[in-house]
Amino acid sequence: MKVLSAxxxxxxxxxxxxxxxxxxxxxxxxxxxxxxxxxxxSGCSIFAGNLVxxxxxxxxxxxxxxxxxxxxAKYWNNFLIDQHYLVKAGKWIEESFYPxxxxxxxxxxxxxxxDIVASVGxxxxxxxxxxxxxxxxxxxxxxxxxxxxxxxxxEETTVTALLTDKEGRVVGIVGLQYPDGEIIAIxxxxxxxxxxxxxxxxxxxxxxxxxxxxxxxxxxxxxAELANLEIQWWxxxxxxxxxxxxxxxxxPNPLVGxxxxxxxxxxxxxxxxxxxTTAPVALAPYATQFKxxxxxxxxxxxxxxxxxxxxxxxxxxxxxxxxxxxxxVFDKMGLDVATDDVETAVSWHCRQGxxxxxxxxxxxxxxxxxxxxxxxxHSNGGxxxxxxDAYVVAGSVASDVRPGEVPPLLPxxxxxxxxDRLEGLLHPMPANGCTPVHIKNxxxxxxxxxxxxxxxxxxxxxxxxxxxxxxxxxIPVMGLKNTTRQYNYGWIDAIDxxxxxxxxxxTILSSLNRKESRGPFFRPEYPYTDNxxxxxxxxxxxxxxGENRFRIEMFDTPFLKPDFxxxxxxxxxx
Amino acid sequence: MEFAQEHxxxxxxxxxxxxxxxxxxxxxxxxxxRVRIFRFDPTHDKQxxxxxxxxxxxxxxxxxxxxNYISEDLEEDLAYRWFCGxxxxxxxxxRVNGREVLACWEAxxxxxxxxxxxxxxxxxxxxxxxxxxxxLVVAMMPWLERAEPYAGFPERISHREMEQAATALDCLSCLxxxxxxxxxxxxxxxxxxxxxxxxxxxxxxxxxxxxxxxGQLAMDVAGIFNCVSCYKCEEVCPASIPVVSRVIEPLKxxxxxxxxxxxxxxxxxxxxxxxxGYTDPTELVMRTQGPRVLRGVRRxxxxxxxxxxxxxxxxFGRPNPAIAAIRCVFNQTERAS
Numbered sequence: 001m002k003v004l005s006a007x008x009x010x011x012x013x014x015x016x017x018x019x020x021x022x023x024x025x026x027x028x029x030x031x032x033x034x035x036x037x038x039x040x041x042s043g044c045s046i047f048a049g050n051l052v053x054x055x056x057x058x059x060x061x062x063x064x065x066x067x068x069x070x071x072x073a074k075y076w077n078n079f080l081i082d083q084h085y086l087v088k089a090g091k092w093i094e095e096s097f098y099p100x101x102x103x104x105x106x107x108x109x110x111x112x113x114x115d116i117v118a119s120v121g122x123x124x125x126x127x128x129x130x131x132x133x134x135x136x137x138x139x140x141x142x143x144x145x146x147x148x149x150x151x152x153x154x155e156e157t158t159v160t161a162l163l164t165d166k167e168g169r170v171v172g173i174v175g176l177q178y179p180d181g182e183i184i185a186i187x188x189x190x191x192x193x194x195x196x197x198x199x200x201x202x203x204x205x206x207x208x209x210x211x212x213x214x215x216x217x218x219x220x221x222x223x224a225e226l227a228n229l230e231i232q233w234w235x236x237x238x239x240x241x242x243x244x245x246x247x248x249x250x251x252p253n254p255l256v257g258x259x260x261x262x263x264x265x266x267x268x269x270x271x272x273x274x275x276x277t278t279a280p281v282a283l284a285p286y287a288t289q290f291k292x293x294x295x296x297x298x299x300x301x302x303x304x305x306x307x308x309x310x311x312x313x314x315x316x317x318x319x320x321x322x323x324x325x326x327x328x329v330f331d332k333m334g335l336d337v338a339t340d341d342v343e344t345a346v347s348w349h350c351r352q353g354x355x356x357x358x359x360x361x362x363x364x365x366x367x368x369x370x371x372x373x374x375x376x377x378h379s380n381g382g383x384x385x386x387x388x389d390a391y392v393v394a395g396s397v398a399s400d401v402r403p404g405e406v407p408p409l410l411p412x413x414x415x416x417x418x419x420d421r422l423e424g425l426l427h428p429m430p431a432n433g434c435t436p437v438h439i440k441n442x443x444x445x446x447x448x449x450x451x452x453x454x455x456x457x458x459x460x461x462x463x464x465x466x467x468x469x470x471x472x473x474x475i476p477v478m479g480l481k482n483t484t485r486q487y488n489y490g491w492i493d494a495i496d497x498x499x500x501x502x503x504x505x506x507t508i509l510s511s512l513n514r515k516e517s518r519g520p521f522f523r524p525e526y527p528y529t530d531n532x533x534x535x536x537x538x539x540x541x542x543x544x545x546g547e548n549r550f551r552i553e554m555f556d557t558p559f560l561k562p563d564f565x566x567x568x569x570x571x572x573x574x
Numbered sequence: 575m576e577f578a579q580e581h582x583x584x585x586x587x588x589x590x591x592x593x594x595x596x597x598x599x600x601x602x603x604x605x606x607x608r609v610r611i612f613r614f615d616p617t618h619d620k621q622x623x624x625x626x627x628x629x630x631x632x633x634x635x636x637x638x639x640x641x642n643y644i645s646e647d648l649e650e651d652l653a654y655r656w657f658c659g660x661x662x663x664x665x666x667x668x669r670v671n672g673r674e675v676l677a678c679w680e681a682x683x684x685x686x687x688x689x690x691x692x693x694x695x696x697x698x699x700x701x702x703x704x705x706x707x708x709x710l711v712v713a714m715m716p717w718l719e720r721a722e723p724y725a726g727f728p729e730r731i732s733h734r735e736m737e738q739a740a741t742a743l744d745c746l747s748c749l750x751x752x753x754x755x756x757x758x759x760x761x762x763x764x765x766x767x768x769x770x771x772x773x774x775x776x777x778x779x780x781x782x783x784x785x786x787x788x789g790q791l792a793m794d795v796a797g798i799f800n801c802v803s804c805y806k807c808e809e810v811c812p813a814s815i816p817v818v819s820r821v822i823e824p825l826k827x828x829x830x831x832x833x834x835x836x837x838x839x840x841x842x843x844x845x846x847x848x849x850x851g852y853t854d855p856t857e858l859v860m861r862t863q864g865p866r867v868l869r870g871v872r873r874x875x876x877x878x879x880x881x882x883x884x885x886x887x888x889x890f891g892r893p894n895p896a897i898a899a900i901r902c903v904f905n906q907t908e909r910a911s
Contacts, residue, residue, distance in 0.1 A: 038704075041663040058728065099727035105718035105783065107736055107743065114730040129743050136662050137743060148717045179697050208657040242634040244642065244659040244678050329661075332679065333634060435649045482651035486617045487698040490651050 001419060002177075002184045005407055006032040006152065008397055009173050009188045011159045011215065014043030015135070016373025016386040016393075017194030018142040021151050023394035029403050032186060033146065033153040034175060036210040036492075040143030043208060044198040044350070044374070048135030048383040049251055050125040051108075052283060055094035058118055058126070067122040067281050073560050075282035075574045077380050078519035079535055080228055080352055083559045085359035085378060092391060093384040106141050109256065109323070117323070119254035121276065123283040127256045132249070132325030135383060157184065159214065160495055161418040162191060162222045162369065163411055170222060170368035171408040174418040178492055181426075181485025183419055187410045189401035190368050192393055193219060197350040197374020197381040201500060201507075203448035204305065205348035206235055206247040212440075212496035213503035215375040219355045220502065225365040227377035227537040228353025229503075230511035233520050234453070236273075236289040237264060239329070240306040240343040247347055248329055250310040252289050257323035258315050264289070265309040265341060266301035272308075279573065284382075286349065287519040287574055293346065294453055294522070295570065304346045304453065311341035348447075352519070353377045353510070356539055362393035365541075370397060377537065425494040429479030436493035439474055443467070443500050451504075455511055455523050464508045471501055506540060506548075513550045514538050517569040527569045531562045600684065605631040607640055607682050611652065612689040615698050622696075624687070625650075631682065638666055638677035640686070641700075653699035661812065664746025667691055667753070668700050674750035674810040691753035693768070707749060710767045713795050714775040721785025735782045741820050742776040744813040751807035751817060757800050765797035769807035769817050772796055776821040779828060789832030792825045799826065799839045838862055848904050851894025856883045 010021045013035035024031040037043060053060055054068055072086055073079060102108065108116045109127050118124045128134040146153060156179050163172040163185070172187040195215030200207035220226060237252055239245040252262050252275050264273040272292050279288040293302060302308035312320050312327075317338035320327045330337040357364050357371045359378035364371055372389040374381030379389075429435060450463035478497065480490040516530040517523050536554035543549050564572075601607070607629045614622035627650070629643045638659060644650045656666035659678045666677040669689040694702035733740070751769040752758065758768050775796065779788035792798040807817040815821065830837045842861045846854050856874075860867050867874075877883045884891075894900060 037657050038663075038665065041665055042657040046658060046662045102727045102729055103724040105778070105781065107740060107781075108728070110731055110733045110736065112732050112734050114732040116728050129740055133743075136746075140747075144717050147712050148715075179701075179703075208663070209659070210657060241632070242636050242639050243632065244636050244638045245634075247658070248660045437646050437649055441646060480651065481649065484615050484618060484698070486615055487653040487701045488651070489645075489653060 001415075002182055003410070004032065004184060004186045006030050006186055006188045007401055007403055007405075007407070008032070008190045008192060009034060009159075009186050010192045010194060011035075011173065012043065012194035012196060012373070012375070013037070013039040013153070013155075014194065014196050014373065014386070015045035015048070015138065015142075015383045016196075016390045017192070018139070018146060019387045019390035020192050020194060020372045020393050021153075022142070022145055022149060023391055024397060025149050025151050027394055027398045029398060029401065031151060032188075033151055034157050034159055034173070034186070035153070035155055036158040036214070037208065038155050039146055039153055040139040042210055044196050044206065044211070045383055045386075046135045046139050046208075047198075047206065047247070047249070048138065049132045049249065050119070050127045050253065050256060051134050051138075052382065052384060053094075053118060053124045053126060054090035054384070057094050057098065058116055058124075060124055064122060064124060068124075068283075070560055071123045071281050071283050072382075072385075074562075075279070075287060076284060076382070077352060078231065078287065078574060079531070079555065079557075079562050080231060080518075080537070081379055082359050082555065083557065087559065088360075089385050089388040092388045096391070097384050097387055101138065101141065104141055104145060106138055117256055119256050120259050121254045121283075122281050123254070125254060125256070125283060127323065130325040131251060131256050131323055138383065154184070158210070158492060158495060159218065160422060161414070162218050163414050163418075164222050164366075164368075165408055165411060168223060168366065169408075170366055172410050174415060174422075176422055176491070176495065178489070179487050181488060181491070183422055185410055185415050187407040189405065189407045190370060190397045192362075192370045192372055192397065193355065193375055194372040194390070195375045197352075197354065199348075199351070199503070201444065201447050201504060202348040202451070203444045204238070204246040204345060205444075206238070206249075206350075207348070210492075212500050214496070214499050216354060216506070217499035217502045219364065219366070219369065219371075220506065222366055222369065223542060224369060225356035225539055225541040226354065226506060226510070227356040227539045228510070229351065229507045229540065230514050230538065231352035231519060231521050232451075232507070233286055233349045233352060233380065234290050235347045235349045236286060236293050237262065237308075237310040237344040238347045240345040245329075246345070248326065250312070250326065250342060250344055251324070252286075252310075253284055255315070255319070255323065258319045260315045263311050263314060264293070264344070265311065266296045267307050268301055270301070272296050272302075282574070290346065290453070290520055291570065306343050306345045308344055309341040310344045312337055313339050313341060346453075350374060350381055352380045353538075356537065359389075360392070361396045362389055363396060422495070425480075426483050426485070426488070426491050427479055428483055429481060430477055433477035433479045434474050435481060436478055436490055436497045439470060439478060439497040440493055440500060442470055442474075443497075443504055447504055451508065451511070453520075453522055455521070457512070457523075457525055460508055460512055464505065464512075467501055467505045467508065475501070509548060510538055510540055510550075513540075519574065522569060528566050529564075529569055529572045530566045532565045535562060601631045601635070601682065603631060603633055605684070607631050607635070608685045609640055609644070610687045611644070611699070612687075613652075613699050614696050616696065629682075635682040636678055637668070637670055637675060637680045637682055637686070637688070640682050641677060641688070653697070653701045655701050661746065664748035667748040667750045667812070669753065674753045676746070676748055676750065676812040679812050691749050693753055693755070693758045694749070702749070704749070707747075707752060707768075707770065710771040710796075711747070711774045714767075714771055714791060715786070716774045716778055718778055718781065718784050719786035720783060729783070731782065738820060738824065739777055739780040739782075741815060742773050742780060744815050745770070745773040745777070746813055747774065748812060750810045750812060754806040754810045756804060756806060757802060764800040766800035767796035769801075769822070772798065772825060773815060773817060773821050776825055780824060787832055789825070789828030789830070793829040793833060793837060798822065798829050799837055801826070848901060849893065850891070851897040851900045854888050854891075856885050856888040
C-alpha cells in the first residue's frame with residue numbers, strides 16, 4: 001500500500017475540483033487532486049453546454065441582470081438556495097470567472113467584428129467555441145493549467161473512504177488506483193469533496209460512467225449532514241436511442257446565434273414546449289419543460305422514455321451547424337437537422353441537494369471536510385457557480401491549514417479496516433452468487449421504475465424494500481468473475497454498489513420526508529408546492545444513537561420571495 | 575472465425591449520414607452482432623487471445639452499446655475505457671475491423687473485430703496507457719504564452735482570426751489518429767510525436783494571441799518533418815479535423831520559418847526544385863540521409879528496376895525547359911517573404 005502526504009486532498013476533478021486544486025496551489029498550499037476518471041475528461045462538467053452571463057456583463061441590462069437572479073433562484077433552484085450566496089457568486093462570475101478563463105485562452109465564440117456572441121432573451125449565455133462544447137473546452141483548459149502549475153494528480157483512482165481522528169476530524173483518505181490495482185492512503189490536513197451533482201443512479205441518466213454518488217456516501221459515513229437529496233432534476237429532451245446516447249441533449253435553452261429555441265412535439269405533432277414562449281426567464285428550463293412533458297404523458301400523448309420529439313427544424317440550419325456542437329449528431333443518425341425532429345426521452349440529470357454545507361465557507365458539519373460544487377446541498381450547480389465554490393473553499397482551507405505542516409498521523413486501524421475491505425471485494429463470485437454490475441443494474445432499474453417523476457408513497461416504500469433486499473440477499477453473495485488487479489472495473493463496480501445502495505436509500509428516505517411537490521419533485525399524495533412549511537432544507541442527520549433523523553431549516557428571502565404560500569403543483573410555472 | 579474484409583472498403587465513409595442510412599438498413603432489431611474482442615492481461619497472460627460474443631442488435635446501436643451489453647448484460651469482465659458516451663470525453667476509441675473509431679460514435683456493424691489502439695501499451699483488453707501521449711502534450715507547452723499582456727475582458731479578437739485554431743479545438747484527444755499514423759510504426763527511429771500532439775500544439779500555435787515560437791517546438795520536440803502527409807489521421811478523425819491541411823501544413827510552414835536549418839528535408843526539397851524545375855527523389859534521399867544512404871543500396875536497386883527512381887536522370891538529366899520561369903517564381907517569393 002502506498003502512503004502519500006499532502007496539505008489538502010481534492011476529490012473529484014470537474015469544474016469545481018480542478019479549480020479548487022489550482023487555486024490552493026496558487027495560495028501556496030500543496031494539494032493533491034484525486035479523480036476516479038481523467039482530469040478534463042470525466043465528470044459532468046464536460047457536459048456544460050453554455051455559460052450563463054451574470055451582473056451587467058457584455059451589455060446585459062439592469063432588467064436582464066434581475067431576470068438572471070430570478071432564473072437562478074426560482075427556476076434553477078426552486079428557491080432552495082441562500083440568496084446572499086447567489087448574489088456573491090454572480091458578482092464573482094462577472095468579475096473573476098470570465099476574465100480568468102479569457103486570459104488563460106479559453107475561446108468564447110466571437111463574431112467577425114471581434115465581439116463575443118451571446119444569446120438573446122431575458123437571460124443571456126455564451127459558448128466556448130460552440131454550444132455543447134463549452135464544458136469540454138473549459139475542462140481541457142483546466143487540465144492544461146494543472147499541468148502548467150504542476151499540481152499533483154492521481155487519475156483513475158477512486159476514493160473509497162474518508163479517515164477521521166479521535167475527535168471525528170477528517171485527516172485523509174483511502175483510495176484504489178485501478179489501472180494497476182494499488183491501494184493508496186493520503187494523509188492531509190483537509191479534504192475537499194468535489195464529486196459532482198450528477199450520478200448514474202437510474203437506468204437513463206446523464207451522469208458519466210464513473211459517477212455513482214461516492215461523495216455523498218463517503219460524507220454520510222463520517223457523519224456529515226445531507227440536505228434536499230430528494231430534489232432530483234431531469235433532462236427532458238435527450239436522445240431516446242441508441243442507449244449510450246441517453247445523455248445526448250437537444251438544447252431547449254436559448255441558442256447562441258439565434259432568436260429561436262428548440263420545439264418539443266407530442267405524438268400528435270402538437271408543440272407543447274418552446275422555451276422562448278413557454279418559460280422565457282428559465283434559461284435552463286428543465287423543471288418547466290419536465291412539467292409540460294408530464295402533462296402530455298398524463299394525456300397519453302408522450303412517454304417519459306420516448307414518444308415525444310424535439311426539433312431545430314424551424315431554425316436556419318447554418319446557424320445550428322455554425323454554433324451547435326450537437327448538429328453533427330443528427331447527421332450521424334441519418335437525420336437532417338434542417339427538416340427532421342428526433343425522438344427524445346427523459347434522463348436523470350442532477351441533484352439539487354447533497355452534502356449540507358455553509359455556502360459562505362464551504363465547510364460541512366464535519367471538521368476537516370469541505371465541499372465544492374454540485375455535491376453540496378447549497379445549489380443546483382452550473383459551471384460558473386461551482387467554480388465560485390472552488391474559489392471560496394480554497395480560501396477557507398487556506399485559512400484553516402498551514403502550508404507544509406506535517407498532517408495528522410493516519411488512523412492505522414481505520415486504514416487497515418478499509419484496506420481489508422477493499423481486498424475482500426476482490427474475491428471470486430461464489431456459486432449462485434452475483435456480479436457487482438448485476439447489482440448496479442438492479443439499483444438503476446428500481447430507481448428508474450419507482451423513483452421516477454411520480455413518487456407515490458407506495459412506489460417509494462416498495463423501492464426502499466427492494467434496496468434493503470438487495471443489501472441483505474445479494475451483497476453477501478457478490479463476487480467477481482476475474483480477480484486480476486489490472487484495470488478491473490468489476491472491482492470498482494463492487495465498491496460502487498455499496499455507495500449506490502446507501503445513496504439510493506438515503507434519497508428515498510429524504511423523498512418520503514418532504515411532504516409537498518416542488519420543481520421536478522412530485523408526490524401525488526401532496527400535489528402542491530408549500531412555501532409555508534417546505535421552503536427550506538430537508539436535512540438528514542444522525543442522532544447520537546446513529547439513527548437517521550430529519551429537521552427543516554427555512555430559507556430567508558432577502559431579494560426574491562415566492563409569490564404564494566401554497567399552490568397546486570401544476571399551477572406553478574417553476 | 576473469419577470476418578468479412580469488405581468493411582475496410584467503407585473507409586472514410588462513416589462521417590456521412592448516407593452511410594448511416596445504409597447501415598441502419600443493413601441491421602434491424604432482432605438481428606445479431608457478432609463480435610470478436612482482443613483480450614490481454616499483461617500481468618497474467620503470455621499472449622493475447624480473441625473472445626467471441628453474440629449481441630442482439632438494438633436501434634441505432636453504437637459500438638459502445640455492444641461493449642456495454644457484453645459488460646453489463648453478459649456480465650463479462652471486459653476492460654474498456656469510457657466516460658461520457660456522447661463524443662465529449664474522447665476516451666473510448668478502439669479499432670473496429672482494423673479502423674480507428676470512437677466506440678460511442680460509430681455504428682455497430684454485423685461482424686466486428688474490436689482491438690485496442692496501437693502505439694501505446696495495453697493496460698488490459700481494450701484499455702491503453704495514455705501516459706506517453708500526455709507527456710508529449712505537456713512537452714508542447716499547450717498553454718497560451720501571450721505576446722502582449724492581457725488587456726482585460728473581453729479581449730477583442732475576431733472569429734476569422736481564430737478560425738484556424740478553432741478547428742483544432744475540436745480535438746477530443748481520443749488518439750485515433752495516433753494509432754493510425756504509419757510513421758509511428760517506426761518507433762524510436764524518428765522523433766515524430768504523431769498527429770494528436772501536433773493538433774494540441776496547433777490549438778495554441780495558430781491562436782493569434784500566442785507569442786511563443788511554436789515552429790521551433792514543432793521541429794525539435796515533435797519532429798514534424800517526419801510527417802509524410804499520408805492523410806491517415808484525417809481519415810480516422812472522429813471530429814473530422816483536416817489534420818494535414820489545417821494543422822500539420824500550417825505548423826510545417828511555421829517550423830520552416832523558425833529554423834530553416836532544422837527543416838533540412840523541406841529546404842533540400844525546395845533547393846532541388848529551384849535547381850532542376852522538378853523533384854528528384856534520389857537526390858533528395860542522398861542529400862538528406864548523407865552516408866546512411868549506402869545502407870539502402872539494395873532497396874534503391876529494386877526501386878530503380880521498378881522505375882520508381884532514375885539515378886541516370888539525377889546525375890545527367892537536364893533542368894526543366896521552363897527553369898527560368900520557375901527560378902523567377904522563387905525570386906519573387908523570396909523577395910515577398
